[in-house]
Amino acid sequence: MNKEKRGEILRRLRDANPHPTTELRFETPFELLIAVLLSAQATDVSVNKATAKLYPVANTPEALLALGVDGVKDYIRTIGLFNSKAENIIKTCRILLDKHQGQVPENREALEALPGVGRKTANVVLNTAFGWPTIAVDTHIFRVCNRTGFAPGKNVDTVEEKLLKVVPAEFKIDCHHWLILHGRYTCIARKPRCGSCLIEDLCEFGDKVYA
Template sequence: MNQAKRIAILSRLREANPHPTTELRYGSPFELLIAVLLSAQATDVSVNKATATLFPVAGTPSAMLALGSEGIKSHIKSIGLFNIKAENIIKTCRILLEQHQGRVPEDRAALEALPGVGRKTANVVLNTAFGWPTIAVDTHIFRVCNRTEFAPGKDVAAVEQKLIKVVPAEFRVDCHHWLILHGRYTCIARKPRCGSCLIEDLCEFREKVYA
C-alpha cells in the first residue's frame, strides 16, 4: 500500500469520526488505567459494567486499597482472569501511592513497571489520558492493518513500528481509536462488512465479503 492511499484512508476515518476516543468509561487517568488493566481478554462492555459499580466506591488508589482484593473481586468477578487482575490492581495501587504520590505517571517506563501493565496498556494510557501520539496495537488493529495491507506485520510489535513509521503526525494521536473502532464494528474477524465499509475501495484485502 502506498502512502497516498494510507493518507486517504486516515482522512476518511477522521471525516467520519473527528474526535474518537476509547469506549471504556472513566473519569480520571487512574480510572482509565484500571479499566485498561481489566480489559485484557475482556470486552469494553463487560469492563464498563463492572466499573460502573467499582469506581463510585474506589475511584482512587487509596480507596481501592481500602476496598481490598476481595472487595475488588466482588465487583469484577464477571470479567475473565478476575483473580489475578484484582491482585495486580492492589499491587499497582500500592506502587502509585508509594512512588508516584497517588498519581498515574506520565512516563512509559514507570507505567510498564506496574503489575499487569505492558506496552499496549501503557500506550493506551499515554494516548488517551495524556494525549501522546502513541499507537496501541490490539487484536483488532493487528487484524485491520494486516487485512487491509495498511501496516502489515508478523506480530503486534512489528505492526506498531510500521504504524509509527507510516502514519503522519497529524493523524497519530487518533489513529489507534479509528483503527480499533473500524476493526470492532466493520472489519470484524469472521466476516468483514466490506459492503458497508467507508474505505472499501482503498483496502487491498483480496477476499472482500459483500453478502
C-alpha cells in the first residue's frame, strides 16, 4: 500500500472519529494501568463491569494492596485468568509504592518491569495516559493491518515497527484507537462488514464481503 492511500485511510478515520480513546473506563493513569492488565484475553465490556465495582472501593495502589490477592479476586472473578491477574495487580501495587512513590511511571522500561505488563500494555498506558505517539498492536490491529495491506507483518512486533515508520506524525497519537475500533466493529474477524466500511475502496483485501 502506498503513502497516499495510507494517508487517505487515516484522514477518513479521523474525520469519522476526531477524538478517539480507549473503551476502558478510567480516570487516572493507575486506573488505566489496572484496566489494561485486566483486559488481556478479556473484553473491555467485562473489564468495565468489574472495575465499576472495584474502583469505588479501591482505585489506588495502597487501597488495592489493602484488599490483598483474595480481596481483588472477589471483584474480578468474571474475567479470564483472574487468579494470575489478581496476583500481578498486588505485585504491581507493591512495586509502584516501593519504587515510584505510588505513581504510574511515564517510562517504558519501568512499566515493562511491572508484573503482567508487556510491550502492548506499556504502549497503551504511554499513549492513552501520557500522550505518547506509541501504537499498541493487538489482535484487532494485527488483523486490520494485514487484511487491508496497511502495514502487513508476520507478528505484532513487525506490524508495530512498520506502523511507526509509515504513519505520519500527525496521526500517530490516535492511530492505535482508530485501528482497534475499526477492527472491533467493522473489519471483524470472521465476516468483515465490507459493505459498510468507510475505507472499503482503499482496502487491498481481495475477498470483500457484502452480505
